[in-house]
Amino acid sequence: MHDQNHVHDQNHVHDQDHDVHDQDHDLHDHRSQERDLVDISAVEVISRAAVMLMSAAAEQLGLGAEDADDPEHRDLDEARTLITALAGLLRASLPDLGPHAAAFRDGLQALQGAFREYSIVPDEPGAGPGESLGRRGG
Numbered sequence: 001m002h003d004q005n006h007v008h009d010q011n012h013v014h015d016q017d018h019d020v021h022d023q024d025h026d027l028h029d030h031r032s033q034e035r036d037l038v039d040i041s042a043v044e045v046i047s048r049a050a051v052m053l054m055s056a057a058a059e060q061l062g063l064g065a066e067d068a069d070d071p072e073h074r075d076l077d078e079a080r081t082l083i084t085a086l087a088g089l090l091r092a093s094l095p096d097l098g099p100h101a102a103a104f105r106d107g108l109q110a111l112q113g114a115f116r117e118y119s120i121v122p123d124e125p126g127a128g129p130g131e132s133l134g135r136r137g138g
Contacts, residue, residue: 087130
């Protein structure tokens, strides 16, 4: 019985060592990510976020499907949220995006057009996802 308790204690210590190692590894990864983010320009961070929003919106619209007119998945509510977030991000950052601004603006407009096309009951003009955010002063 004493041997079983000793083995159990060794396993418990071994498990704790793994937990501490995992925590150290997670902390190292977090610090590494922080350092990586410090090395990335603000425009690059914004661009990466915009690309992620665009990609996610396209997937929610079913644009990545073999047959975009009849995709296996289409969630217009999710797409609306993503497109609106993209429009807000771009509205706030377009002046800083320089030569990339036009491509992001075109991508946003393409997603808005696809959303309108796939909507059963289209929004009123100017009331689609992010449309009120897409133009300054409008």
